[in-house]
Amino acid sequence: xxxxxxxxxxxxxxxxxxxxxxxxxxxxxxxxxxxxxxxxxxxxxxxxxxxxxxxxxxxxxxxxxxxxxxxxxxxxxxxxxxxxxxxxxxxxxxxxxxxxxxxxxxxxxxxxxxxxxxxxxxxxxxxxxxxxxxxxxxxxxxxxxxxxxxxxxxxxxxxxxxxx
Amino acid sequence: xxxxxxxxxxxxxxxxxxxxxxxxxxxxxxxxxxxxxxxxxxxxxxxxxxxxxxxxxxxxxxxxxxxxxxxxxxxxxxxxxxxxxxxxxxxxxxxxxxxxxxxxxxxxxxxxxxxxxxxxxxxxxxxxxxxxxxxxxxxxxxxxxxxxxxxxxxxxxxxxxxxxxxxxxxxxxxxxxxxxx
Numbered sequence: 001x002x003x004x005x006x007x008x009x010x011x012x013x014x015x016x017x018x019x020x021x022x023x024x025x026x027x028x029x030x031x032x033x034x035x036x037x038x039x040x041x042x043x044x045x046x047x048x049x050x051x052x053x054x055x056x057x058x059x060x061x062x063x064x065x066x067x068x069x070x071x072x073x074x075x076x077x078x079x080x081x082x083x084x085x086x087x088x089x090x091x092x093x094x095x096x097x098x099x100x101x102x103x104x105x106x107x108x109x110x111x112x113x114x115x116x117x118x119x120x121x122x123x124x125x126x127x128x129x130x131x132x133x134x135x136x137x138x139x140x141x142x143x144x145x146x147x148x149x150x151x152x153x154x155x156x157x158x159x160x161x162x163x164x
Numbered sequence: 165x166x167x168x169x170x171x172x173x174x175x176x177x178x179x180x181x182x183x184x185x186x187x188x189x190x191x192x193x194x195x196x197x198x199x200x201x202x203x204x205x206x207x208x209x210x211x212x213x214x215x216x217x218x219x220x221x222x223x224x225x226x227x228x229x230x231x232x233x234x235x236x237x238x239x240x241x242x243x244x245x246x247x248x249x250x251x252x253x254x255x256x257x258x259x260x261x262x263x264x265x266x267x268x269x270x271x272x273x274x275x276x277x278x279x280x281x282x283x284x285x286x287x288x289x290x291x292x293x294x295x296x297x298x299x300x301x302x303x304x305x306x307x308x309x310x311x312x313x314x315x316x317x318x319x320x321x322x323x324x325x326x327x328x329x330x331x332x333x334x335x336x337x338x339x340x341x342x343x344x345x
Contacts, residue, residue, distance in 0.1 A: 011332060012325035013310075019303060021310050021321075048336050052304060055289065056282040058201035060194050061211060068193070068215050069186045072222045 001027040006038050015046040170235035178225040189218055192236060195306060196243055202301045203247045205290045213250060217243040233315075240306065241316045244298060251294050288338035296331035299324055 006028055013019040020028055031038045091100040168176075168187070176184030196217060201210035220242050221228075228238050289297055295317065302313040303324075314324040 008325065008329075012328040013303065014332065045332075048332060048339070051281065051285060051339050052335065054278065054281045055202070055285040055305065058198045058207075058210070060197045061207070064197070064211055064214065065186075065189050065193050068189050068218045069182070071215065071219060072185055073182060075219065075222065 001031045003031070003035065003037060006031050007041055010041055010045045014049045015042050016049060171230045174225060174228055174235060177222065185222055188221070192239055195236065196239060199240060199301060199306050200243050200247055202289065202305060203297060204250065205286070209250060213243055213246045216246055237308070237312050237316065240302070244316055248294065284339060284342045287342065288335050291338060292331055292334055296327050296334065299327040300331045303328060
């Protein structure tokens with residue numbers, strides 16, 4: 001190994017041989033044992049590695065594993081319910097692949113039609129009642145308006161004749 | 165269950181075996197938590213990311229194929245991607261550093277001094293750009309080979325070496341600056 005490559009290895013991977021690429025490790029170690037310059041470069045990098053080795057080792061929170069497993073279990077329950085629904089809708093035999101989706105689609109459609117016709121029937125009945133009430137009210141109002149209108153028409157006619 | 169290989173465990177997890185998943189969590193939680201904690205610098209964020217990572221493993225167990233990648237590499241890749249997403253939402257400030265004198269290594273390390281030192285190293289790591297920090301954590305602290313780390317970062321080995329070399333330069337400057345304070 002050339003000294004320049006050794007320097008590159010140190011600059012990237014540091015002084016610990018176990019971090020050096022496996023394919024170059026033996027050659028690098030041989031150079032280190034034989035070259036004074038390689039030893040000098042190695043010592044320089046070793047200082048930094050000793051500091052980096054002092055980095056704290058994070059402690060795993062006590063309940064974290066339990067929380068993860070319990071979340072996965074909840075997710076599985078929700079997934080199982082969805083799977084059951086899909087299995088029910090799709091069925092397991094060739095015949096079921098036809099009638100179950102058809103039933104799944106047809107049943108809500110039938111319910112919708114039945115509900116729609118029921119609502120329409122009720123609305124029709126309400127409209128009829130409102131119409132009858134309106135007719136009755138209109139008769140009363142128009143009888144009152146007739147008198148008022150006749151007076152208004154007479155006043156208007158007299159005003160016009162005066163103006164003309 | 166704990167004596168099963170990763171491949172055997174994953175086969176069971178792929179079939180929805182919760183006991184196998186529990187074993188998997190117990191075996192891989194510590195390295196994954198340390199990895200995310202070092203990348204993010206926050207306990208609560210690291211917890212969230214690790215939880216999300218394992219839930220993705222549970223949901224997408226079928227995506228892992230034994231011949232393609234080691235299980236730990238696959239899980240670290242998921243965690244790393246989640247960390248990147250988290251970082252994009254919350255960018256770290258980088259610090260301008262100056263070339264300074266030689267590093268001084270303390271010969272006597274009292275507990276207090278060791279705490280101060282580990283705090284300085286953690287701070288120095290936190291100011292590295294995201295990809296440099298990822299490379300350092302993968303290669304130095306998680307023990308991944310250069311090939312594995314390059315694969316996780318989606319770069320070639322020489323690009324990884326360049327990232328690591330720049331990271332070491334920055335770390336050296338940062339630690340020199342903090343030891344001079």
